[in-house]
Amino acid sequence: MSEAASARSRLTADRAALLNGIGPLEPMLRTWLPAQRWFAGKGRAIGTLRAVSAAELLPPGSVPGLLHLLLDVDGDCYQLLLGIRPSLPPALAHTLIGQAEEGPYAGRAVYEGLGDPRLAALLLERLRSPGALGPLRFERDPQAPVPAGLTPRPLSGEQTNSSLIYGDSYILKVFRRVGPGVNPDLELPRALAAAGCGRVPAPVAWYEAQLPGSEPLTLGVLQPYLRGSDDGWQLALRRLGAGEDFTAEAHALGRATAEVHSALAAALPTVALGPEQTARLAAGMTARLAATAREVAALRPYEAGLRGAFDALAASRGAGVPAQRIHGDLHLGQTLRTLDGSWSLIDFEGEPARPLADRRRPEPAVRDIAGILRSFDYAARSHRPFAPAWADACRAAFCEGYARTTGRDPREDLVLLRAYETDKAVYEARYESRHRPDWLHVPMAAIRRLSEPQRPAHRVPPTPPAPGSVSPRSQPRQKPPRRPLA
Template identity: 45%
Template sequence: MSQLEELIAVWLPRQRWFSGKGIPIQQIRVENFHTLASAGPDGPDLHLLVVRSGQRGRSSRYQVLLGSRAPRSLPPDLARAAIGVCPVSGKRQRVIYDAACDGDLTGMLLERFASPGGNGQVRFRTLPGERIRTGAAGRMLTGEQSNTSLVFGEDYVLKTFRRLWPGPNPDLELNCALSGSPYVARPCGWIEADLPGYAAPTTLAMLQTYIPGAMDGWVLATTNVWALLEGTGPERQSAFTEEAALLGRTTAEVHRSLAKALPTDVLSPTAVAELADAMVERLAMASAEVPELADYAHLVMEAYADFSQVDEPLPIQRIHGDYHLGQVIRTGAGGWVLLDFEGEPTVPVRERQRLSSPLRDVAGMLRSFDYAAGYLLVDHPSDPGLEWAARSWARHNREAFCRGYADGGGADPEKHLAVLRAFEFDKAVYEVLYEARNRPNWLRVPLESIATAVSVPPAAR
């Protein structure tokens, strides 16, 4: 292992987007090393690395944007981003650091889009007729993200995909299919690379128009819940119910556009039964790991049994795949905009590209309304009044979203309760595992949702 690889092996597990937390790294290898820009002997230099991490017999690839400078030229404000000191790209001792924190280097990255192309292993692409405005430095967005997003002024946002899978990323694929829709940020370009052993190029990053002044859906929802719990008045709840209905209509419009632009199919009753069997397997695995879930497993199984007996073909298409309030933003005048169509980033791209029922996205958003209400009760576990108000908020907004979805031309959730209920439970089981592994103090949120839901139809909760 080289000195560079040793430093990355220490730094990598501390990153929010590293998916193998808590598991010792047994091997680190830099598979690809590309210098994208250089500013002279002292730097700064911008490097793009593809790093393979081996853990417990499995390996994952990650993209690392690396900056390097002569030790004496590192600005004080970049000290927090430092990874270590080692020789880099034929130069003697250099300070290496996270390039996403360096405005000089992110500005160089944007400039590469102004002259796209190249036939090397890393290529910058833009959509036909797109002229990229340069001159801005990238500002890194904070928050819980599985990738790294850089905002350039009020023009662009560059989303760099950290966990890499071979082939085109669904986020780029679906955004291009929806290009021209008012419900997505317009794609402008992307970065692609050839990974060892794969013929198809892999998407490294996607450049989109930035929508300034928009409000994150999760923040908007939880702020509304807090106002309700503080007794500000029922009119606030009514206002957000209107937003939930609009979001439902918007979601249906996006699903319809995806169905027009990309392939569709139907699942036979036999295939539906096989899908239900897979849900049962996930439930058994989760119940073995989280004993609290086992108390409700038999009731969840009843919902899966109902799903397995659906005797009508189930329409399937390309969907969002990881749909929740954190994946939508509310603009000042244009309504809701959907983000992050890549699906669950820990799942291989080939699986994320499979067709699925759009009701799976609906179920994801309904679970998110429950989360917005439930997570605010984590610090108030013994207040029946607050719990009733929060659950009431979730129920009203779930109902409004379902009505909006049907009004927007989507499948009416009220007429497909067995399907929707199974997808909701499947998502909640996933959440139980996630919280148990990553945020144990949040475990009560999905568990209480399951406990409440086992005897109540989805849209009626």
């Protein structure tokens, strides 16, 4: 056997050994993982750590090397792309994970591969050329060719995933915490593109893992990068800071959101939640309230008043609450105003902390509306002095814009709207208490308001759909506000 063949044989055996406990990489990964922003297990020691998949994306012995790992960390599956070099150049020093002392990478530096432009460029080349590599499958829309040689750069500020921008033309989202089944951030934009909805960038390439006895796991999605677009959250803050009106933008965003909901309802199955399902929905909200009250002391004086919103939902026993596929984590930070002044929605992954199966279930569209409305409130309360009139005007404009497309104002569904707004505010209180105590006052202001007895609702006049618009097949009901919690 030649020396090269012998080396390849040893590497193959050592990679197989990785699947039995990570081997020599385990100590460094146990230290490195809890420090990553996207790692969900912060604050507790790692127990189980084992590889469920290992694949070299370059021939053995390549410098640099690129090792793709799927790790089981205490029951959660994480995706890692590890670079391997004899030594790291100074420009990559910040990506170092550790120095391997034994095994196939003995004496070599192991580092975060997405931080290496050469390896990031390789990932794009894999996406440009569909095919299989071990358990990995690379796919591309044949109608959307991707040019070669685009310069990669990481997108900063992310918390739950990692993204790379290529040549200011495309953005690749690499999912860190993954599970069996199609990720909604691939599934829903593809469905919207097929339906002709231009409000969401259409995926041009993606990759997944096929593991024995499991549905494919979506690992990454490449989409057009909307260069020069304004992040909705930052745009709102700038307008607030300048003392400028934002209602025209809020109205347009309401119409864009309604268009996406209408397209999703037409393209994918819808259901009607009957009395039993509605009661279970209310029971889940009540349970989350009780759990949060145990954790967040400031919430406890308002628990009984807040529970009234969920009791009202359970008692409504309506003829059926329409449910459909939705964004699932919509707030101003998930919206972009493009250079032509139109709005796009992005990041259809849903709340990453929820199981993937839950994120793929139909839900009332009011949940998305509640996210945007709470986001206006967050923006207003981040401003000094607090600008309640600004938030109220934006909330009204958004609902009116939504109604211009669907013919139904979200504020007409008061019981459902109030329940979802309350549930969102409770979620926010728990999040802020855990991660940003200085922000706890924002959801607490909403909680105090929502805990008060409900006054009779002011009747919102029906708004006819805009000319040429299409009402959704089973348009769900809707509810109030929130801001980017990410």
